[in-house]
Amino acid sequence: MRTRHFLLLKRSCAVLQKDLRVEFRTRYAYNTLMMFAVTVLVTVSFSVGGMILESEIAAALLWIILFFSAMAGLSRTFVQEEESGTVVALKLAADPEPVYLGKLLFNIVVLFSIAAVVVPLFLIMLNLSVAMPLSFVLVVLLGCLGLAGASTILAAIVAKAAVKGALLTVLAFPVLLPLLIGAISATRSTLAGVPLEVLRPDLGLLLFYNGMMVTASLLLFDYVWNE
Amino acid sequence: MQAQIAVKNLAKTYHCRKLFYDLSFLVKNNTVFAVIGHNGVGKTTLLRVICNLVPATSGCVEITVGDRLLSAAERRAALGLVSPELELYGELSAFENLEFFSGVRGIVFNREKAREILEYVGLKGRGHDLVSTFSSGMMQRLKFAHALFHDPQILVLDEPASNMDGEGVALVREVIRHQRERGIVIMATNEQREASYADQTLSLA
Numbered sequence: 001m002r003t004r005h006f007l008l009l010k011r012s013c014a015v016l017q018k019d020l021r022v023e024f025r026t027r028y029a030y031n032t033l034m035m036f037a038v039t040v041l042v043t044v045s046f047s048v049g050g051m052i053l054e055s056e057i058a059a060a061l062l063w064i065i066l067f068f069s070a071m072a073g074l075s076r077t078f079v080q081e082e083e084s085g086t087v088v089a090l091k092l093a094a095d096p097e098p099v100y101l102g103k104l105l106f107n108i109v110v111l112f113s114i115a116a117v118v119v120p121l122f123l124i125m126l127n128l129s130v131a132m133p134l135s136f137v138l139v140v141l142l143g144c145l146g147l148a149g150a151s152t153i154l155a156a157i158v159a160k161a162a163v164k165g166a167l168l169t170v171l172a173f174p175v176l177l178p179l180l181i182g183a184i185s186a187t188r189s190t191l192a193g194v195p196l197e198v199l200r201p202d203l204g205l206l207l208f209y210n211g212m213m214v215t216a217s218l219l220l221f222d223y224v225w226n227e
Numbered sequence: 228m229q230a231q232i233a234v235k236n237l238a239k240t241y242h243c244r245k246l247f248y249d250l251s252f253l254v255k256n257n258t259v260f261a262v263i264g265h266n267g268v269g270k271t272t273l274l275r276v277i278c279n280l281v282p283a284t285s286g287c288v289e290i291t292v293g294d295r296l297l298s299a300a301e302r303r304a305a306l307g308l309v310s311p312e313l314e315l316y317g318e319l320s321a322f323e324n325l326e327f328f329s330g331v332r333g334i335v336f337n338r339e340k341a342r343e344i345l346e347y348v349g350l351k352g353r354g355h356d357l358v359s360t361f362s363s364g365m366m367q368r369l370k371f372a373h374a375l376f377h378d379p380q381i382l383v384l385d386e387p388a389s390n391m392d393g394e395g396v397a398l399v400r401e402v403i404r405h406q407r408e409r410g411i412v413i414m415a416t417n418e419q420r421e422a423s424y425a426d427q428t429l430s431l432a
Binding site: 018 | 276303312315316320330331332333
């Protein structure tokens with residue numbers, strides 16, 4: 001059992017390494033996400049002007065930026081395989097699970113690196129202070145994990161469709177709604193500063209969503225991949 | 228280990244159009260099996276069904292090695308495919324492509340073996356070049372290296388000599404001859420010369 005898990009991890013890391021290498025040479029997903037995120041961020045900061053935003057609005061704006069950035073670039077991992085024809089070689093060589101896990105890890109790395117730039121910029125440009133910094137970082141990490149998890153399985157579905165452009169956003173919205181509600185609520189709490197007991201249900205929701213999304217995706221991916 | 232492919236009552240319908248139906252044949256070890264026929268009769272689709280890349284509408288393909296009926300995962304290890312539909316990563320070098328596919332197959336990458344196989348297919352000294360810089364003939368040679376690198380018992384070739392020069396055609400002949408000794412070759416072709424290498428021929432109409 002341990003050997004099987006080790007092999008799965010090793011094969012997933014091979015997919016991750018390949019995707020990172022390709023991304024490092026083309027910078028397609030990273031550039032798309034970063035340009036989108038920074039453009040929206042600048043637009044929002046100019047629209048808001050010098051106003052001090054309430055934590056409810058700031059939290060919603062942050063997750064709108066992260067959600068649409070994720071939708072703009074994270075589908076690329078599977079779409080590129082389909083469009084370039086490499087999906088045939090990949091299907092012939094790899095089991096479905098390591099492909100899913102490798103792509104998931106890649107999307108997590110990309111989204112975390114985008115968040116590492118966008119979130120501090122968001123706080124600076126909108127002149128926001130965070131009352132609970134550690135909890136805020138935890139919420140952003142869990143939210144990004146959920147965004148990456150849902151985007152990965154949905155990207156695998158969208159990659160098979162003839163019209164790929166807006167389909168991911170449309171498909172993702174209902175799937176990501178519980179995550180976004182939990183992430184916005186938790187972010188608002190960490191910006192405003194609340195007792196930990198108030199934050200706990202939202203953190204629980206984010207943890208549960210992430211666990212459920214990865215488990216369900218692993219179970220379903222075989223059908224999506226081989227369809 | 229002796230490999231064998233048994234195709235039983237296979238049918239494939241594509242957009243309400245029957246490509247082939249009730250197709251049954253047996254390919255034994257040390258055999259070159261050629262599928263011939265006009266464009267659009269389903270030669271490539273038949274190869275894709277054998278490789279488990281698309282499902283059959285009805286019927287089945289059973290691949291055995293020794294006495295063992297292979298599962299879908301085991302089939303992946305037993306098959307090597309060269310096809311115009313199969314592309315390798317242009318952003319990676321030839322070595323990196325072979326390394327990646329070894330990694331996802333769970334095989335330890337042997338750089339010396341990779342160098343030997345690239346030399347065998349006529350890509351000596353090009354292992355570090357990005358695949359996107361390769362010509363179509365070189366790409367076809369790399370596809371052969373990719374298909375042979377994990378020593379498959381069954382080699383599936385779709386139009387194997389397309390884009391190949393005279394030396395490339397000789398390479399195809401040599402690969403087929405070598406693979407016949409160690410397992411099975413299944414090939415779809417329109418070329419009379421390639422079809423002449425076959426021990427068994429199936430004509431789709």
